[in-house]
Amino acid sequence: MKDTSVYARSGRPMWYVSYWCVKNMKRTHEATPWRIDDPAGKKHALRYAAAKSQEASAFRGVRKLEVWNVWVEKHLADKFRKQPLTLKRYLNAWDQLRVYLDEKKVAVPAAVSYQHCIDYVTWRLSKTERHCGRPVSRNTAIFEVKVLSGILAEAVRRGFIAVNPATKLGLRRDPAKEKAEMTDTEIATIRQEIAKREGALPLLGRWMTITFEIAVHQGCRLTETQLPLTSVDLRANTIRFTGKGRNGVPKVFTTALHPGLRPLMLQLVDAGAVVTCTHPKMSSVHWFKFLNEIGLGHLCFHCTRVTVITRLARAGVPIQQAMRFVGHSSEQVHAIYQKLKSDDLSACTSALASLTAPPSPS
Numbered sequence: 001m002k003d004t005s006v007y008a009r010s011g012r013p014m015w016y017v018s019y020w021c022v023k024n025m026k027r028t029h030e031a032t033p034w035r036i037d038d039p040a041g042k043k044h045a046l047r048y049a050a051a052k053s054q055e056a057s058a059f060r061g062v063r064k065l066e067v068w069n070v071w072v073e074k075h076l077a078d079k080f081r082k083q084p085l086t087l088k089r090y091l092n093a094w095d096q097l098r099v100y101l102d103e104k105k106v107a108v109p110a111a112v113s114y115q116h117c118i119d120y121v122t123w124r125l126s127k128t129e130r131h132c133g134r135p136v137s138r139n140t141a142i143f144e145v146k147v148l149s150g151i152l153a154e155a156v157r158r159g160f161i162a163v164n165p166a167t168k169l170g171l172r173r174d175p176a177k178e179k180a181e182m183t184d185t186e187i188a189t190i191r192q193e194i195a196k197r198e199g200a201l202p203l204l205g206r207w208m209t210i211t212f213e214i215a216v217h218q219g220c221r222l223t224e225t226q227l228p229l230t231s232v233d234l235r236a237n238t239i240r241f242t243g244k245g246r247n248g249v250p251k252v253f254t255t256a257l258h259p260g261l262r263p264l265m266l267q268l269v270d271a272g273a274v275v276t277c278t279h280p281k282m283s284s285v286h287w288f289k290f291l292n293e294i295g296l297g298h299l300c301f302h303c304t305r306v307t308v309i310t311r312l313a314r315a316g317v318p319i320q321q322a323m324r325f326v327g328h329s330s331e332q333v334h335a336i337y338q339k340l341k342s343d344d345l346s347a348c349t350s351a352l353a354s355l356t357a358p359p360s361p362s
Contacts, residue, residue: 004053006045008036015045019052066108066160068098075154085223093147096124109155112148117166120145139173179300182307186296187216193294203271208290210264210277215301217258219308219326222287222301226279232257232265243327253327309337 004019014031032048034041064070072094080087100123106112124141128134149166156164182190190212198206211225224241231240239257242250257265268276280286287301305326312322319331 004049006032006042006049013037015041017045017049017052019049066110066155068101068107071158072151075151090147093144094151096127096144097148097151100124109152109160112152112161112165114165114169117145117148117169118171120148121171137174139176142171142173145169145171179303179306180298181310182216182299182303186299187307189294189296190291193290203267204273204277207277207279207283208286210268211279211283211301212304213264214261214276215304216307217261218255219305219312221305222279222284225276227276229265229268229273229275232276234262234265234269237262241327251327251329255325255327306337 004017007016007018009016012031013035015034015036016029016031018027018029020027032045034044034048036042073091076087076090076094080090097120100120101107101112101116104116106116121138121141124136124144125138127136129136145166149164152161152164152166155161194206194208194212198209211222214220214225215222218239218241220241221243224243227239227241233239234257237257237259238254239261240252240254242252244251265276284301291297291299291301309322309326312325313319317325323329323331
């Protein structure tokens with residue numbers, strides 16, 4: 001047991017063990033649960049030391065450069081240096097993966113097996129989301145396995161392993177929950193409940209009021225509702241958003257300012273605001289909890305975008321104009337947001353009225 005030793009410390013009642021920690025790649029000293037005055041105590045401590053020695057021997061030859069905390073976070077930071085939101089999402093996923101890998105005593109890429117990757121989904125589904133307490137979804141777990149696969153692919157490129165065990169796992173995502181169009185009644189309820197919470201606050205402190213009104217009028221994303229007032233041109237009646245882009249390059253587009261937003265923007269200018277509002281940390285979670293508390297848990301903030309796009313389609317706005325208004329560049333993506341129902345198709349049946357066969361003679 002050259003990697004491990006058992007010893008007593010002066011004035012301490014427990015046996016101590018010293019061993020090479022494969023997680024931190026350094027020697028660690030810790031007290032065991034077994035007392036020195038227990039006749040069987042040293043025997044138990046020796047068994048514990050033997051297990052630690054065997055564990056250390058298995059990884060003794062591992063190069064320190066392969067240990068997760070030496071390279072993974074730096075790799076992700078380099079890869080997504082121009083995509084801060086994506087980097088945050090990947091680092092959050094890696095936090096969960098590290099907990100699992102630590103539990104399994106998987107200190108380096110070479111120790112990851114196919115079974116580890118498969119079992120991760122079951123392990124993750126037994127947890128709850130830290131920020132809101134709801135169960136973790138299968139799609140979240142599968143995304144995190146995808147993050148692990150990307151990390152292991154980098155390990156292959158660095159020569160740490162020869163094969164990536166997290167590829168082609170055959171894991172199937174659950175169908176994404178469809179986001180609903182908000183009804184007029186639901187929109188009125190949201191406004192009333194926000195007013196109860198923020199009505200007594202000064203305008204600059206009413207971030208939920210401002211985010212909701214911008215989104216429900218413009219169909220923008222939550223992250224886009226916090227924008228400099230210099231992006232609002234009240235003379236030209238335009239508003240400029242910085243939206244999702246590609247390859248780390250954000251998409252900036254200017255669209256028409258909805259007339260219903262003009263009074264709010266004027267009030268913000270009069271109040272000396274520099275930005276429309278300031279989001280609190282994890283603002284989407286605030287909205288998730290708020291909608292659940294007021295009995296509208298089937299909705300999410302992004303339903304405002306679905307609502308705007310659906311109503312534009314229902315009103316017969318040409319698709320190119322609607323896409324330009326909300327900043328979509330793909331007709332396929334734009335179509336996903338349209339939630340037209342059978343009742344909205346009466347114009348189609350009317351246009352085909354001439355095809356109706358005359359009634360058969362009696």
